[in-house]
Structures are given as structure tokens and as C-alpha cells.
Amino acid sequence: MHFLPKKQGLKGVVQTLTQFLGWSVLNTDTYDKMNKLENRKDIAQEMLMHHLKCTPQELQSILKTNEKLNKNVDDCEQKEMMKILKEELPDPAALELYEFHFSDLPVSEHELIKSGIRLFVELNALDKFKVPAEVMTKWMYTVRKGYRDITYHNWRHGFNVGQTMFTLLMTGKLKKYYSDLEAFAMVAAAFCHDIDHRGTNNLYQMKSAAPLAKLHGSSILERHHLEFSKTLLEDESLNIFQNLNKRQFENVIHLFEVAIIATDLALYFKKRTMFQKIVDAAEQMKSEEEVIKYIITDQTKKEIIMAMMMTGCDLSAITKPWEVQSKVALMVANEFWEQGDLERTVLQQQPIPMMDRNKAEELPKLQVGFIDFVCTFVYKEFSRFHKEITPMFDGLQNNRVQWKTQADVYDEKMKALEEQQKKHENDVGAKKADGEAGGEDNGPSKSKTCTVL
Numbered sequence: 531m532h533f534l535p536k537k538q539g540l541k542g543v544v545q546t547l548t549q550f551l552g553w554s555v556l557n558t559d560t561y562d563k564m565n566k567l568e569n570r571k572d573i574a575q576e577m578l579m580h581h582l583k584c585t586p587q588e589l590q591s592i593l594k595t596n597e598k599l600n601k602n603v604d605d606c607e608q609k610e611m612m613k614i615l616k617e618e619l620p621d622p623a624a625l626e627l628y629e630f631h632f633s634d635l636p637v638s639e640h641e642l643i644k645s646g647i648r649l650f651v652e653l654n655a656l657d658k659f660k661v662p663a664e665v666m667t668k669w670m671y672t673v674r675k676g677y678r679d680i681t682y683h684n685w686r687h688g689f690n691v692g693q694t695m696f697t698l699l700m701t702g703k704l705k706k707y708y709s710d711l712e713a714f715a716m717v718a719a720a721f722c723h724d725i726d727h728r729g730t731n732n733l734y735q736m737k738s739a740a741p742l743a744k745l746h747g748s749s750i751l752e753r754h755h756l757e758f759s760k761t762l763l764e765d766e767s768l769n770i771f772q773n774l775n776k777r778q779f780e781n782v783i784h785l786f787e788v789a790i791i792a793t794d795l796a797l798y799f800k801k802r803t804m805f806q807k808i809v810d811a812a813e814q815m816k817s818e819e820e821v822i823k824y825i826i827t828d829q830t831k832k833e834i835i836m837a838m839m840m841t842g843c844d845l846s847a848i849t850k851p852w853e854v855q856s857k858v859a860l861m862v863a864n865e866f867w868e869q870g871d872l873e874r875t876v877l878q879q880q881p882i883p884m885m886d887r888n889k890a891e892e893l894p895k896l897q898v899g900f901i902d903f904v905c906t907f908v909y910k911e912f913s914r915f916h917k918e919i920t921p922m923f924d925g926l927q928n929n930r931v932q933w934k935t936q937a938d939v940y941d942e943k944m945k946a947l948e949e950q951q952k953k954h955e956n957d958v959g960a961k962k963a964d965g966e967a968g969g970e971d972n973g974p975s976k977s978k979t980c981t982v983l
């Protein structure tokens with residue numbers, strides 16, 4: 531049935547419908563409310579950005595124009611500022627920024643902000659894409675401030691993921707499949723990937739009916755990290771991509787989307803076979819040129835590799851030297867246990883063993899399982915793809931030996947306890963039988979054994 535003129539657009543349809551249903555009054559009211567809501571949102575965002583953004587004093591702690599030139603940032607030339615900045619940034623060799631075994635533990639959080647900027651200088655991104663020194667510094671500082679001071683998903687984790695992305699590209703030689711701009715975007719996205727993490731996972735957001743879960747249907751936190759990162763770039767004083775053309779900027783935002791959403795481990799299992807197919811095909815090829823051509827001519831392949839790189843970066847703590855891995859694993863576990871505590875107190879639910887601090891002794895066994903079912907594939911395939919990435923796989927295997935040894939010790943302990951318990955039960959049973967046969971009271975001896983145990 532056609533009761534509307536054919537050429538009427540959507541606006542006309544809505545108008546006819548509202549008139550027909552007598553909604554015009556209600557509509558004005560709804561529009562009014564929506565406008566107010568929009569304004570409230572803008573004000574909240576403005577307040578947030580005010581407190582979040584790198585302050586002039588914080589900027590001067592890295593880009594020391596006052597101290598070195600007796601001038602404000604606004605009165606300096608780019609050349610002068612770039613010189614000051616480069617003097618202030620750490621030496622990549624001293625901090626081992628090109629190494630897979632890099633550790634943030636001896637480095638201060640402030641030094642990590644400078645190290646982050648150093649990685650972009652190493653990529654030559656500032657010169658090539660005309661990133662003003664003060665914008666780079668403010669953005670990196672603000673990203674750091676966007677991370678909450680929680681047990682594991684804090685700025686240190688954010689930095690490590692950025693540093694591993696850089697190392698995969700440079701030391702791992704994966705850069706050859708990506709343009710300079712793509713590499714710039716990938717490292718920037720890696721730094722931002724967990725920004726404003728709350729220390730609880732997606733399932734917790736859903737179970738606690740958090741507003742975030744109501745806003746995003748899937749990959750809840752990842753979508754939030756992405757939105758947050760994009761909000762920072764909307765502020766021109768933080769937009770490190772401000773001198774790109776429209777097409778380049780859109781490309782960067784697309785890469786941010788693919789890279790940050792890819793850190794949802796729930797999606798990792800789906801992309802595994804696709805990645806394996808690329809590695810299989812590359813292995814059969816005769817020359818490096820052939821492999822490069824096979825990959826760079828297909829955007830999908832580039833994005834699958836990039837998504838897997840993000841997983842490799844996100845889980846990289848599991849590949850670090852044992853002294854680092856054992857410490858970081860405890861931080862991860864502590865954050866999980868804190869969530870478990872919340873599940874008990876707030877949700878009145880029993881947490882899963884991984885998040886139950888009463889089952890802390892099971893950590894080594896859980897780590898072995900995590901290595902076998904999640905991590906091994908990533909680093910084994912990347913090592914097969916590029917032999918330069920083998921140090922990550924070696925580190926992983928070494929950590930598996932360590933965790934397995936601890937898990938076996940725990941197993942032995944549990945077995946011994948079980949046997950002791952069995953023996954005790956048998957003894958009690960035998961004594962009880964004796965007592966019944968002899969008509970004696972075995973009460974006191976039973977309680978005595980129990981006290982010993």
C-alpha cells in the first residue's frame with residue numbers, strides 16, 4: 531500500500547508520520563532533551579581534556595625551552611625545539627630499546643615518556659610527517675596520563691606494547707611490508723591500546739552492567755581504548771597526525787581501529803588460521819622479493835599480520851627473561867585477584883580459579899596452560915615467518931620450563947598431601963575396626979591425629 535508520495539525523502543516521511551501520529555509537540559521536547567544531553571557530553575569532555583592534557587609545566591619537564599633558551603614554547607622555532615628535544619631523549623642502545631628482551635623495570639615512568647618519543651625519532655616520523663616537537667611531546671605525555679595507576683594495565687604495559695611493536699618492525703624486520711606512515715600509526719596505536727583500562731576485563735564490565743558495556747556490544751574495553759585515542763587526536767594541540775592530508779589521516783584512523791580492536795583476545799582465535807596460511811605461503815616462496823610482493827599487494831594480508839603483531843606485543847611479557855616474566859606475571863595475577871575480590875564483594879559471585887587469590891598456588895600451572903594454548907602459536911609462527919623474531923620464541927620456551935618446574939613441585943606437594951590424607955583415613959579406619967572388635971573407645975586417639983594434621 532502506497533500512502534506516501536514516491537519522491538518524498540526520509541525527512542518528508544518523518545514529518546508525515548509525526549503529523550499523522552500527533553508527535554510534533556513530543557518531538558520538539560525530545561529534540562530539546564537530546565540537545566541538552568549533547569551539550570552536557572561536550573562539557574564533560576572539555577573538563578576531562580582540561581585535566582588530562584599535558585600541562586605547560588609537564589611539557590617543560592621534557593621540552594626544556596625555558597631552561598635552555600629562556601623562551602616559551604610558542605616563541606621557539608621548530609628547529610630549536612627539535613634540537614632541545616633530541617638532547618633530552620634517552621640513548622636507544624643504553625636502554626636496549628631495539629631489543630626483544632627490553633625491560634621497563636629499571637626505567638622511571640617519566641623516562642618512559644621520553645623513550646616513547648625516542649622511538650618515533652628513530653622511525654624518522656617527526657621529520658617525515660612534520661610533527662611539531664611540542665605536539666609530539668604533549669601527545670606522548672597525555673597518553674601516559676590517560677593510563678590509570680592500576681596493578682598491571684598501566685602506562686608501563688602501554689609503553690611495553692609500543693616498544694615491542696617498534697622492535698618487531700625494526701629488529702624483527704616486519705617493517706618491509708609497511709609504509710613509513712603505517713609504521714608510525716602502528717607504534718602510536720600500540721602505545722594507546724589499553725588507555726584508561728580499569729583493571730577489570732570485558733566480562734566484568736558486562737556482569738557489573740557498566741555503562742561501557744551498555745555502549746559497546748562487543749570488544750567493550752578495546753572500543754573504549756580506541757574512542758579515547760581518537761578523542762585525543764581531535765584536539766589539534768595533541769594531533770600528531772595534523773600535517774597529513776585527509777586520505778592519509780583516514781588511513782591512520784583505520785589502522786588504529788584494526789590494531790586496537792585486535793587486542794581483544796576473543797578475536798585472536800579467529801585470525802589464527804588466516805595468519806598461518808600467510809606464513810605457510812611465504813615459506814614456500816623462493817625469494818624475499820616474492821614474499822614482499824605477495825603481502826604488500828593485499829591490504830587484508832597486511833592487516834592480518836598487523837593484528838597478529840598487536841597480539842604478539844600485548845602478550846610479550848611472557849617472552850621476557852625469567853627475572854622480568856616472573857615479576858610481571860605476578861602483577862597480572864594480582865590484577866586478576868583484585869577483580870576476583872570485586873566479583874565476590876560486588877557481584878556476590880565465586881571467581882574462576884585464575885581470579886581467585888585463594889588458588890594463588892595454581893599460578894604456575896595456569897601459566898603453562900596459557901603458554902600452550904595461547905602464546906606458543908603466536909611466537910612460533912612469527913619465528914617461522916621471520917627468523918629475526920626467534921628470541922621471543924626462545925624466551926617463551928625458557929619461561930615454560932620455569933613455570934613447569936614450579937607446577938611440578940606444586941603437583942608433588944599436593945600428591946604427597948593426598949597420600950598422607952589417604953593413609954590417615956586408612957589408619958583411622960583400621961583403628962576404628964580394631965576398637966569396634968575390642969569394644970574400646972577410640973575417640974581421643976582420633977582427635978590427636980587430627981590435631982597433628
Ligand SMILES: [Zn+2]
Nearest residue numbers: 723724793844
Ligand atoms: Zn594490553
